Amino acid sequence: MAPLLNGSAQGALLLLAALGLSLTFGQMGVINMAHGEFLMIGAFSAYLVQQVISASDLSIPVALPVAFVVAGLFGLVLEVTIIRWMYRRPLDTLLVTVGVGLILQQAALQIFPSQGVPVEKPSWLDGQLTVLGYGWPLRQVFTILLASVCVAVLSAWLKYTSFGRRIRATVHNRDLAETAGISTRTVDRLTFFVGSGLAGVAGVAASLIGGTNSQMGAQYIIPAFLVVAAGGIGQLKGTIIAAWAVGVALAFFAYWTTGSLAQVLAFILVIVFLQLRPQGLFTVRTRSLV
Amino acid sequence: MFSTSKRMRALVASSAAALLLAGCGARAGDDTAAAGSSAAASCVDTSGATIKLGFLNSLTGGMAISEKTVSNVLHMAADEINASGGILDKKIEYVQEDGATDWPTFAEKTEKLLTQDCVAAIFGGWTSSSRKAVKPVVEKLNGLFFYPVQYEGLESSPNIYYTGATTNQQIIPAMDFLASKGVKTLFLAGSDYVFPRTANAIIKLYAAKLGIKIVGEEYVPLDKDDWTSQVAKIAAAKPDFIFNTINGSSNVGFIKAYYDAGLTPAKTPIISVSIAEEEAPAMGHEVTGNYASWNYFQSLKTDTNPKFIESWKAYPNSSGVTSDPMEAAYISLYLYKSLVEAAGSFDVDKVNAAAKAKPITFDAPEGKVTLDGENHHISKPGHIGRINADNQFDIVWASDKFIEPDPYLEGYDWFPADIRKQLTDAAG
Numbered sequence: 001m002a003p004l005l006n007g008s009a010q011g012a013l014l015l016l017a018a019l020g021l022s023l024t025f026g027q028m029g030v031i032n033m034a035h036g037e038f039l040m041i042g043a044f045s046a047y048l049v050q051q052v053i054s055a056s057d058l059s060i061p062v063a064l065p066v067a068f069v070v071a072g073l074f075g076l077v078l079e080v081t082i083i084r085w086m087y088r089r090p091l092d093t094l095l096v097t098v099g100v101g102l103i104l105q106q107a108a109l110q111i112f113p114s115q116g117v118p119v120e121k122p123s124w125l126d127g128q129l130t131v132l133g134y135g136w137p138l139r140q141v142f143t144i145l146l147a148s149v150c151v152a153v154l155s156a157w158l159k160y161t162s163f164g165r166r167i168r169a170t171v172h173n174r175d176l177a178e179t180a181g182i183s184t185r186t187v188d189r190l191t192f193f194v195g196s197g198l199a200g201v202a203g204v205a206a207s208l209i210g211g212t213n214s215q216m217g218a219q220y221i222i223p224a225f226l227v228v229a230a231g232g233i234g235q236l237k238g239t240i241i242a243a244w245a246v247g248v249a250l251a252f253f254a255y256w257t258t259g260s261l262a263q264v265l266a267f268i269l270v271i272v273f274l275q276l277r278p279q280g281l282f283t284v285r286t287r288s289l290v
Numbered sequence: 291m292f293s294t295s296k297r298m299r300a301l302v303a304s305s306a307a308a309l310l311l312a313g314c315g316a317r318a319g320d321d322t323a324a325a326g327s328s329a330a331a332s333c334v335d336t337s338g339a340t341i342k343l344g345f346l347n348s349l350t351g352g353m354a355i356s357e358k359t360v361s362n363v364l365h366m367a368a369d370e371i372n373a374s375g376g377i378l379d380k381k382i383e384y385v386q387e388d389g390a391t392d393w394p395t396f397a398e399k400t401e402k403l404l405t406q407d408c409v410a411a412i413f414g415g416w417t418s419s420s421r422k423a424v425k426p427v428v429e430k431l432n433g434l435f436f437y438p439v440q441y442e443g444l445e446s447s448p449n450i451y452y453t454g455a456t457t458n459q460q461i462i463p464a465m466d467f468l469a470s471k472g473v474k475t476l477f478l479a480g481s482d483y484v485f486p487r488t489a490n491a492i493i494k495l496y497a498a499k500l501g502i503k504i505v506g507e508e509y510v511p512l513d514k515d516d517w518t519s520q521v522a523k524i525a526a527a528k529p530d531f532i533f534n535t536i537n538g539s540s541n542v543g544f545i546k547a548y549y550d551a552g553l554t555p556a557k558t559p560i561i562s563v564s565i566a567e568e569e570a571p572a573m574g575h576e577v578t579g580n581y582a583s584w585n586y587f588q589s590l591k592t593d594t595n596p597k598f599i600e601s602w603k604a605y606p607n608s609s610g611v612t613s614d615p616m617e618a619a620y621i622s623l624y625l626y627k628s629l630v631e632a633a634g635s636f637d638v639d640k641v642n643a644a645a646k647a648k649p650i651t652f653d654a655p656e657g658k659v660t661l662d663g664e665n666h667h668i669s670k671p672g673h674i675g676r677i678n679a680d681n682q683f684d685i686v687w688a689s690d691k692f693i694e695p696d697p698y699l700e701g702y703d704w705f706p707a708d709i710r711k712q713l714t715d716a717a718g
Contacts, residue, residue, distance in 0.1 A: 116542065260511050
């Protein structure tokens with residue numbers, strides 16, 4: 001039972017990190033290697049909010065929207081200044097965003113104490129929920145709830161709002177969407193804002209689980225990309241299933257073997273899966289010829 | 291089965307390291323040959339009013355988290371020495387290089403500092419990997435390297451001085467402390483690299499001698515923060531104590547998972563060898579009440595400590611707290627000054643001869659340390675501190691005297707020669 005619950009929580013954090021990528025990479029084809037640093041920005045936002053609102057019971061709920069907006073704005077600036085010149089050149093976005101990520105890391109190192117900062121968890125996350133005899137840390141339950149809310153809001157937004165429809169139209173066929181009168185520039189910018197903002201939310205969750213420091217983004221970026229790729233590019237449900245599966249696989253391998261071996265085994269599993277099914281779990285059906 | 295696979299891994303790692311080192315060594319050797327055989331010795335300029343020293347720390351990349359402070363404290367020590375007249379009446383002119391958390395870069399920069407900047411000695415490094423990258427280069431070029439961090443021991447070099455603890459000055463005192471507390475069962479949690487694996491190999495041998503049972507052993511990669519799955523295993527094993535050899539940010543995740551699992555210092559305390567005054571604040575209140583084994587703590591009451599703390603607090607860009615590795619870095623520069631003054635020369639061979647000739651001492655913030663001229667390590671007091679609410683350490687245990695450095699643990703009968711050889715070979 002313990003590995004299943006721990007794994008689900010690990011998967012939820014992975015999902016939070018991957019959700020934004022599934023938008024920017026999945027929907028827009030931008031390989032944003034600075035996504036991990038947007039996550040870091042979210043975590044530092046949580047710390048800064050805690051400096052203003054010292055009661056951690058209140059500061060974490062406040063930090064979530066703040067982190068979303070702050071990380072989103074960083075993403076927006078990146079899109080407007082750099083990314084927009086590079087659509088349809090994914091390799092170039094990869095190189096440029098690696099550089100942006102390094103700049104953001106070094107900036108965080110200069111601004112904040114180099115060993116990182118504490119983000120205190122709210123007292124309502126103290127303790128455990130007993131599930132079939134296993135004391136499940138409430139912090140993990142919170143991560144799962146947060147991921148669920150983000151997924152629900154995101155999918156409802158994509159499905160039911162006109163903006164969501166415009167995003168989906170742009171993803172399916174950019175030229176046709178433009179012909180239909182959709183401003184794809186506006187769509188791109190907003191998508192990037194939301195995708196980066198979600199990284200910020202993931203950062204708040206990550207700050208409650210691990211350290212908040214300049215290097216924290218690095219450990220999430222590669223697994224998050226793998227999850228998006230395994231889930232099927234542009235497919236929210238694929239990302240969800242893949243993140244959960246990887247999280248649970250990690251936890252079970254860690255239970256049976258050691259933490260180091262678990263990382264290796266879980267990602268061998270993903271790579272083997274991608275060899276067998278390169279398009280991922282689900283694929284977008286389009287009528288485009290490319 | 292388990293130990294065989296570990297040995298295999300060690301074998302692969304060591305042969306990879308050997309290949310890497312062979313590559314660096316060969317390159318350094320070629321350059322020396324091209325520049326003339328005694329290039330390193332003759333290129334240090336001692337004619338002017340200044341002497342050049344090299345500081346080699348990672349100012350960018352993952353290890354900058356820790357090494358920035360070491361670089362800063364070296365600058366402070368250099369400023370202090372210059373203000374009081376310098377070394378042999380020469381002011382220190384330092385060349386700061388960035389190792390960039392990249393081990394080949396450490397080797398390259400060492401070569402650059404010795405052959406192009408012509409520095410008399412180099413100070414820095416943090417990870418064992420960085421030290422092992424520097425080692426063949428300083429040995430080939432006959433340079434000097436001062437290494438300021440506690441490490442896994444089993445090493446000595448005529449060209450390296452170690453001012454941090456070796457295992458018998460940190461790990462063994464920690465075990466003695468546990469034995470004095472009547473600990474019967476111990477769980478080992480570490481990051482997955484050479485220091486925790488070697489430390490744990492030593493801990494297991496000593497635990498057997500002390501009658502402490504090891505009830506589990508877990509490793510997580512250095513760059514992973516999530517310890518939930520492993521902590522669940524620890525909670526199930528219910529050890530009397532946890533021996534923590536985790537390094538870096540991963541410690542924060544470990545402490546959070548520990549706290550969340552309902553483990554407390556009252557029932558299942560942790561003793562750490564990498565959490566100091568610098569690291570504890572990032573863990574908040576959840577680490578309070580646990581223990582750490584170091585030689586130096588900010589809370590130590592010695593004659594020289596108050597001045598050290600005061601100078602550091604006033605120093606620009608200081609973190610405001612002092613800790614063991616930075617104190618060891620501070621010692622390293624002063625120790626070099628004493629060595630050069632005893633030798634009356636900046637020449638490497640004369641400095642090494644001076645180290646052997648008579649005991650070199652320094653009134654360090656941790657107390658009066660003495661250099662061992664043979665193995666190039668220093669004597670240190672063992673201390674165990676308990677983390678209080680201010681993220682400072684209350685000293686709860688001290689070794690009865692300064693512990694002489696014994697990097698190869700030759701004075702410990704429970705440490706068999708074949709294991710020493712095996713671990714030394716595995717560490718490369």
